[in-house]
Amino acid sequence: MHITWSTFFIQLAAFLILFLLLKRYAFGPLLGIMEQRKELIQGQLDNAENSRNQAAQHLEEQKQALQQARKEAYDIIEQAKATSSKQADDIIVTAKTEASRLKDDAVKDIESEKNKAIAALRGEVGGMSVKIASKIIEKQIDEKSQEQLVNQYLKEVGSK
Template sequence: MDIVWSSIWITLLAFLILYWLLSRYAIGPLMSVMEKRRELVLGQLNEASATREEAAAYVEQQKEALQQARKDAYDIIEQSRQTSGKQADQLIAQAKEESVRLKDEALRDIESEKNKAMAALRGEVGRVSVQIASKLIEKEIDEKSNEGLVDQYLKDVGTKS
């Protein structure tokens, strides 16, 4: 087997020209596109990481806001309970005061009516006493008749009251 040096040189030269052409027009632009793609992917990863961190911070902020809202709602409910308790106590106190006032007023009215009835009874007793005395003076009677008049007087007083 003989080595043909001219074929080797031509093949080598063709290979170098082909390599130079490929690196200049194919591999170079392909590598620059690949580098741009790599940078784009890295940028998107960084952006996704930042977005994830923002989302986590936002979720945490929302949790805190929800906890604060729950606390505020609990405070409002507790304040409402206290206010309603105070109002209930005030209403009960007012009702007690009103019942005491009405009771006192009723007692005064009863006492007033009692005094009026006693005055009317005294007047009636006085009138009847005068009638009995005048009848006794008009007639002089014995003790049995006197008892009869007293009984009659008591019956009259009993039927009038």
């Protein structure tokens, strides 16, 4: 193996020139593009992390809003139950009051009709008593005839 020093130095010089040219015109821009790509990817990762955090926060807010809506719905249902129960109680009290009033009115009407019937009966009995007395005075009859006359008038009263 024999080394030719002149070829070796020419190849070394060519390699260094090529390396410097590549470094200046190829590696520099290539590394710059790779650095931009790295920054772009890092920015996208940061945006993705922010989006994930915002989504988690939004999800938590939605859960809280849903819980609040459920609580409000439960409160509305409870309030409606209480209101309907109160209205039912009011209706029952009103119905009992009205029934009591109607019963009292009916009792008063019955009492009034009873009093009218008693007054009418007293008037008729009084009138008949006067008639009987006048007939008795007119006839001056014996006791047996008087008893028959009273029984006859009592039958007349019973038939009316």
